Amino acid sequence: MFTTTLLDWFALNGRDLPWRHTTDPYAIWLSEIILQQTRIQQGMNYWHHFMRQWPSVEDLAQATEDEVLRAWQGLGYYSRARNLHTAARQIVARGGFPTTIETIKQLKGVGDYTAAAIGSIAFGLPAAVVDGNVYRVLARHYGIDTPINTTQGKKIFTELAQSLLPTDQPALFNQAMMDFGAIQCTPTSPKCVICPLQETCEALRTGRINELPVKERKLTIQTVHLTYIYIRCKGKTAIRRRPAGGIWQGLWEPTHLEDLGMSKEELTLIAKDVKHILTHRILLTDFYLLEADTPPVLPNEYIWVDEEDLDKYALPRLIEILLEKLHQKA
Numbered sequence: 001m002f003t004t005t006l007l008d009w010f011a012l013n014g015r016d017l018p019w020r021h022t023t024d025p026y027a028i029w030l031s032e033i034i035l036q037q038t039r040i041q042q043g044m045n046y047w048h049h050f051m052r053q054w055p056s057v058e059d060l061a062q063a064t065e066d067e068v069l070r071a072w073q074g075l076g077y078y079s080r081a082r083n084l085h086t087a088a089r090q091i092v093a094r095g096g097f098p099t100t101i102e103t104i105k106q107l108k109g110v111g112d113y114t115a116a117a118i119g120s121i122a123f124g125l126p127a128a129v130v131d132g133n134v135y136r137v138l139a140r141h142y143g144i145d146t147p148i149n150t151t152q153g154k155k156i157f158t159e160l161a162q163s164l165l166p167t168d169q170p171a172l173f174n175q176a177m178m179d180f181g182a183i184q185c186t187p188t189s190p191k192c193v194i195c196p197l198q199e200t201c202e203a204l205r206t207g208r209i210n211e212l213p214v215k216e217r218k219l220t221i222q223t224v225h226l227t228y229i230y231i232r233c234k235g236k237t238a239i240r241r242r243p244a245g246g247i248w249q250g251l252w253e254p255t256h257l258e259d260l261g262m263s264k265e266e267l268t269l270i271a272k273d274v275k276h277i278l279t280h281r282i283l284l285t286d287f288y289l290l291e292a293d294t295p296p297v298l299p300n301e302y303i304w305v306d307e308e309d310l311d312k313y314a315l316p317r318l319i320e321i322l323l324e325k326l327h328q329k330a
Contacts, residue, residue, distance in 0.1 A: 010176035069314035083109025133181025139213030143202030
């Protein structure tokens with residue numbers, strides 16, 4: 001009943017997305033990585049850009065990390081771009097795209113959900129996807145209140161999704177589940193009145209639509225204060241690449257106040273307490289300008305670049321915002 005109704009709904013309401021017109025695992029994998037933390041409309045533009053710039057996994061593997069990060073700029077969660085690049089080289093090194101769920105999962109940055117999506121859509125493997133949309137649809141329809149971010153919850157929902165999957169139509173079922181959660185059974189204001197599953201939906205029957213799915217809150221948000229200095233010296237400015245192990249790994253940033261060895265009173269304030277929200281952090285940033293006739297002494301990791309060439313370097317979104325404020329002051 002559930003599966004048949006879902007597939008009937010999908011036949012009439014499924015989204016027309018460019019990567020659904022191919023079984024090329026590279027194109028499908030790329031779409032899944034881009035859409036992990038990105039809205040469809042924004043992600044589609046990036047997908048087209050990547051496919052134009054690097055039409056095959058071999059092309060992507062030959063790119064430099066800087067080129068990939070630059071193309072990714074604005075999408076955030078830059079570890080996805082680094083993992084994408086690493087995985088492209090893994091695929092080329094092994095002689096082609098892996099064709100089983102277990103070998104697909106060996107690619108850098110690919111977990112259970114992404115492997116199931118690629119495997120089912122590109123190769124017809126009978127593996128059910130389980131993501132936020134799937135959790136929500138199943139939790140509401142079957143009235144399951146086990147927290148989705150617990151080991152027990154993940155096991156329950158994975159097994160349930162797998163039991164509903166038609167082995168002869170895994171791609172259609174998985175895409176239908178994604179779209180049903182995104183279009184019909186949305187997080188807020190779901191379209192229950194016109195839902196084809198309303199007669200069998202436990203959450204609708206018991207008035208628990210807004211209570212399901214259940215998620216244990218474990219996230220602690222940390223507030224971090226940063227102070228950046230934009231040094232302008234004879235048409236050049238100093239930047240450094242972010243080190244491994246922290247936020248924005250591999251991206252470029254202006255000078256830190258502590259690396260400059262000057263007090264704030266000697267600098268021109270451009271913006272104060274600029275708020276930027278990440279998953280685990282709230283960044284509050286002060287941004288200053290130093291106009292110098294001679295380049296100040298900085299740690300070795302800084303390089304001097306022409307100001308007009310800054311857009312050739314991959315920058316975090318926060319730094320782009322700060323630079324926009326600098327240009328507005330000019």
